[in-house]
Amino acid sequence: MERNPAMAMPRIILIMLIFNTLLAVGGIGFSFTLYQSVQQLTQVGPAEAGTGGPAGDVEAEKGEYQFQPVDKLIVSLAEAGREHYIVFDLVLQAGLETEKKKLEQIDPMVRNSAVAHFTGMKFQELRGQSIAQLQAGLEKAVLGDFGSRNLLVPFEHVLISKMVVQ
Template sequence: MSTSRLVLLMLLLNVVTVAGGVGVSYWLLKPGLEQAAGAGQATAEPLLPVEYEFYPVPKVIVSLRGEGREHYFVLDLALQAEASDEPKNFAQAEPLVRNSVVSYLSGLSFDELRSLPIGDLQARLETALFADFASKNALAPFKHVLVSKLIVQ
């Protein structure tokens, strides 16, 4: 057998092997793909963009005693709520938000507050605010508290 015929035979054998592998893979994976596609179509609903309203709560100042001196924390917060046709009355909630934030943060040590990541601080503030609103039988007009600025002095 000549070299060119041998190379052609090996090439043909490789093409048949690859095609067979692709066919077997498709045949084995086809039931799973159909099931996943069917489940995705049955439960998938079009996602509508959610619009939010934000209300700024600027310059919440907290004074904490530290090692031999006082430290100041200045926070700018933003209250996030879903946008709706009914206007939210954030202005009435602001004094309660300020009071809750100052009273919660005043109970922490300087080192503890300084070492908190922003995400943990936001989560703690949300928990404290919702608990404070609930204890005063007030409805919180927001869903999330965002820290938009934090200055430590």
């Protein structure tokens, strides 16, 4: 049986066409998945990128909040030879489902905890901390006071919204 070289050429071209088509479709699929993963990283942010999970989980964790102000707290600070003080405003961050009345009712407790926390600090110690450190320490103190009195905490975070240290 003889092979006809003219018949072999269209088969080779057909095989090459199919191979190139499969390669192109694979490249498009790979590019699309790479694009989606980059989109997820930009939505999640670099700090949370290593935590894993689909983007839907990240969006499910996000929520809307309400904020309750706790205005004008003034505390004297201990320092040898000179009087110093701190004036600050706080904001309580709570979920939308939290009743506004509950947040208003705990205002005196939050004030008491914040004043007690800052009263124990020295002026230089206070000046040496960043806002993030002050806020973290204050939040820990407030939550600790609520826990020691067996009170429910209707808020999630305590934020320092204004501060003057003199």
